[in-house]
Amino acid sequence: MDMESALRERSGSTCELCGSSEGLTVLDVSPDTVETAERCAMTCATCREQVERDAGPDAHHWRCLNESMWSEVPAVQVLAWRMLDRLSAESWARELLETLYLDEETLAWAQAGRADADADESGAGGPHLDSNGVVLEAGDTVTLTKDLVVKGAGFTAKRGTAVRGITLVTENPEHIEGRVSGQRIVILTKFVKKA
Secondary structure, X not given: OOHHHHHHXXXXXXXXXXXXXXXXXXXXXXXXXXXXXXXXXXXXXXXXXXXXXXXXXXXXXXXXXXXXXXOOOHHHHHHXXXXXXXXXXXXXXXXXXXXXXXXXXXXXXXXXXXXHHHHHOOOOOOOOEOOOOOEOOOOOOEEEOOOEEEOOOOEEEOOXXXXXXXXXXXXXXXXXXEEEOOEXXXXXXXXXXXX
């Protein structure tokens, strides 16, 4: 039995990520050069394009990971972890990522793919630094160092306001996102200090 037939049988001829039965292809997830069924997943064209970064991730489409992340297939677990990590600006994706358990080997495999993708992306430009030069990480709490007028929201975020659970804007190391007064806003890193 060839690999595609084995994967179709394993997946029930559906995408192992979203369940679609249209445009199925084999996606190699392996860090190795040897393709095996355990290191590949059956995916639809939509999932494949977004996993391979040919299209920006459609957050609504990836809500399917709520079910597929519990697959017993390591390649599917790795893909679920990577997509949830890419969508970590979405609160639902962060929550799912926090509940997803991967054994050490599978987690290392998933993170290795993220490191490869991060190295391939241009324009990331370095670490996110607060006003004191301290490195910021996703999930940190920061404090505003000055009053910030929030355009379009009609309020001013006051100096000293704590912003919890920030997310990093990967395209720009000078921007972070956080929730202030119930609104998700973009904040310049030069106006915050790590708490």
